[in-house]
Amino acid sequence: MIFEVDSVEYRYEDAAALDGISLNICAGESVVLLGANGSGKSTLLKMLDGLIFPTGGSIKAFGAGLSDEALKDEGFSQSFRRRVGFVFQNSDAQLFSATVWDEIAFGPLHLGLPPEEVEKRTGDTLHILGLEHLRERPPYHLSGGEKKKVALASVLAIGPEVLLFDEPTAGLDPKTESFLIRLILQLTTAGKTIVTATQDLRLAAEIADRVIVLGEDHRLAGEGEAAVILGDRELLLTANLIHDHPHRHGGIEHYHPHSHLKDHHGRD
Numbered sequence: 451m452i453f454e455v456d457s458v459e460y461r462y463e464d465a466a467a468l469d470g471i472s473l474n475i476c477a478g479e480s481v482v483l484l485g486a487n488g489s490g491k492s493t494l495l496k497m498l499d500g501l502i503f504p505t506g507g508s509i510k511a512f513g514a515g516l517s518d519e520a521l522k523d524e525g526f527s528q529s530f531r532r533r534v535g536f537v538f539q540n541s542d543a544q545l546f547s548a549t550v551w552d553e554i555a556f557g558p559l560h561l562g563l564p565p566e567e568v569e570k571r572t573g574d575t576l577h578i579l580g581l582e583h584l585r586e587r588p589p590y591h592l593s594g595g596e597k598k599k600v601a602l603a604s605v606l607a608i609g610p611e612v613l614l615f616d617e618p619t620a621g622l623d624p625k626t627e628s629f630l631i632r633l634i635l636q637l638t639t640a641g642k643t644i645v646t647a648t649q650d651l652r653l654a655a656e657i658a659d660r661v662i663v664l665g666e667d668h669r670l671a672g673e674g675e676a677a678v679i680l681g682d683r684e685l686l687l688t689a690n691l692i693h694d695h696p697h698r699h700g701g702i703e704h705y706h707p708h709s710h711l712k713d714h715h716g717r718d
C-alpha cells in the first residue's frame with residue numbers, strides 16, 4: 451500500500467478543509483480526486499506529500515507513519531522525497547531557480563547523481579517536454595502553461611514512483627493538454643502510482659482507474675471504479691461537479707443537468 455489515510459481531519463486556522471477522510475492508494479493505480487472548489491483536494495494532496503499534517507486521524511506512507519516527527523528523520527525524509535513527487539496547482543509556488551535548466555537539474559543534483567548523469571537526465575527531460583527552447587529563460591518570466599510544464603519536468607527528472615498532480619491540465623492549450631494526458635497514461639503503464647486532483651471530468655475519464663469524490667462538506671462523497679462514479683449523475687450533481695444551467699433550444703430557455711464530460715465536449 452502506498453498511502454493509508456485513516457479518519458483524517460484538517461482545519462486551517464479559520465476554515466475546515468477535510469473531515470473524516472479514510473482512503474487507501476495502492477501501488478500502480480491512477481486515482482483521480484474530484485471535488486468542487488474548496489472541497490479540500492489540494493489540502494489532501496499536500497498532506498500526501500508530507501507538507502502539512504492531519505489535525506485529526508493519521509496517514510501512513512509506504513507502511514510507515516507520515517508525520518512531522520517522522521520527516522525530521524533525514525533518512526526517512528530523503529527516501530520519501532525521492533519516492534513521491536508533487537506538481538503544485540500554482541506553479542509560482544514551485545519554481546525558484548534562475549533558469550529552466552537549473553530548475554530541472556535541481557532534483558537530480560540533490561539525489562547526489564554524478565554530473566554526467568545530472569546533465570543527461572536534465573537534457574532528456576527538457577527534450578521529452580519540448581522545453582529546449584526555454585532552457586536559459588528564468589522560470590518566473592514564462593507563461594502559465596510553460597511554467598506548468600517546467601514544474602512537471604522538475605518533478606519527472608527526479609523519477610519518483612508516486613506522482614501527485616494538482617489540476618495538471620488547468621491553463622494548458624489543447625495540444626499540451628492531450629500531450630499531458632498521454633504522458634500520464636505512459637507513466638501509469640510504466641508502473642507509477644498517480645493521484646490527480648481535478649474538477650475536469652473528461653480528464654478523469656481519460657486517466658482514472660479509480661475516482662474519489664470529495665463533497666463540499668469536506669467529507670468523502672463517493673469512491674469507486676472510474677466508469678461507475680463518472681456515470682453517477684446524482685453523486686456528481688450533489689458534489690457540484692455537474693450543474694444545471696440554462697440552455698436555449700429554439701428560443702426557449704430551460705434548465706437541465708449539465709455535464710462537462712459529455713455536453714461541452716460532445717453533442718449538445
Ligand SMILES: Nc1ncnc2c1ncn2[C@@H]1O[C@H](COP(=O)(O)OP(=O)(O)OP(=O)(O)O)[C@@H](O)[C@H]1O
Binds near residue numbers: 464465487494649
Ligand atoms: N492556506 C489556507 N488558509 C486558510 N484556509 C485555507 C487555506 N488553503 C485552503 N483553505 C481552505 O480550505 C478549504 C479547502 O481548500 P483546498 O485548497 O484544499 O480546496 P480545493 O478542493 O483544492 O479547491 P480548488 O478546486 O479551488 O483548487 C477551502 O475552504 C479553503 O478556503
Ligand SMILES: [Mg+2]
Binds near residue numbers: 491492493539616
Ligand atoms: Mg486546489
